[in-house]
Amino acid sequence: MNSRLKELLANGEEVTDAEEEAFLLFSQDIPPGNLGFLEPRAPTVDVTIRGAEYTVHQSPTLLSSSRAGGTTGAVLWKITPFFADWISSPSNPLWTHSFLSSDSVVAELGCGISALVALALAPSVDHYLATDQEYVRRLFRTNLEENASVNSSTTFSTKQKGTKSRGAKPAKKHSSSANNEPRNVTFTTLDWELDQPELLKGCIGTESGGQEAEDGTEEDKGFDLILSCDCIYNDALVTPFVRTCAEICRLRPVYEPSDESESSPPTRQPTICIVAQQQRAPDVFEAWLRETLREFRVWRLSDDVLVGGLKNGSGYLVHLLLAREKH
Template sequence: MSELFALLGDPVIDPEEESFIIFSQDVPSQNLGFIDSQAAEVEISIGGRDLTIRQSRGLLTSDRKEGTTGAVWKVTPLFAEWIASPNFLSKHGFLGPDTVAIELGAGVSGIVALTLAPKVKKYIATDQGYVIRLLKHNIAENLPAINTRKPKSKKRTSQPTSESICSIETLELDWELNSVSSLPTQLGLRGEGAGLDLVIACDCIYNESLIEPLNNSFMFGKFLMRS
């Protein structure tokens, strides 16, 4: 872990000054960072693959306290493109064909899972229960487009092959409220050599009240990490 921290460079000495520099830029009003929150579907191209992601206007406009994830954030495709491309994680052996990765707060799109799953051993996408159905739909609808084990069929099908779906799992998890003590059993992380290699959280912090539970989840992930 110390080797990974060294690759990230010098730590931030003054968080307040760093935050001021980052957030003092002008941000267009009425723009929360969505690609297009009004569209029922958005078309996204990542790494030469075309994805069609279904959104939920109902979730976005709901007043539920548990969350309102329902659209694709602009940063998600950018992060997915980066994490799946050659970077310092893959260069130094932290990310590769034997990696077991878990994503906290995957949202409805599954874009990071769809992009990174072909490059790792197993990818577990998690989110709250109200998100899982649409998350599964988007993964299933787009899996044929990322299946690299067989030639791409000219006819699009919504039924992915067992080969293409094997590396992606979905799991209901509210890391703010639910205990994560049962995760090892749910994920099948038992026995010698079992564990997580990578914990991903993209666009999960939009309120300071989420920092502590997210940190606790990361600490739990650290204990599950394979040495």
């Protein structure tokens, strides 16, 4: 496992200093932009991801309301289509190094209403758990149901021509329920300050990864991959967000680079956390990174493995995190 992780991590540069990283990234030219919404006043937005066309229903009225707890998840963010394109591509290093496969269980924090990442990725994994506040649920399910028919054309095998497979299995075909919602996508609320991450996987039942492992070990409460797409835009979110990510990742064994023993018994792969975000305020980014470095080792992924919309100079950043042992 360590050798595969090393190959994966070679696709990025390890970050060890928050102030230095913030200075490096924010001293570059960044495209001007607003908070990051795509078309915040439109009731629907059409987007194309890897040749598939989606119609996203959103709520400009809710966005402009004074709802307690925030409303930013009510509309589509600019980074989301780029991220959905990248994470679902068979050339993504998570696929080519077999850290994603048709057996993977994935969780997303702060999914928002669009369901785009779930729609793009869920057809190729075992189960996808999307989390956010309760006000997101209705439009998330609407977008999931109304765009479900697009999934059949985006499902892929990691053994496609031109992609080096490292033992990953072909994607499964997931049926839909009576209301046309894919069976392997679940939405649940998750409060970063109040809820218990160890209970999160129970939301998807035992059919998709909640049962005992084949070797008879205890139930796996962890996930193969944690995703977050543009959830950090003010200081108040930093600490609860990072803590939640860390607690979820520590439901699996953490990565220990010093453990090179080939004779040690195999364990579940560590949870990989991918955080994508728009470059906005350097002080907020630095605060997030400083807090993150306390809990994780961090790599900024290189342009070689990112799609055009996420590359250096785009105004977007993608970091890969691996949890440290809890102090």
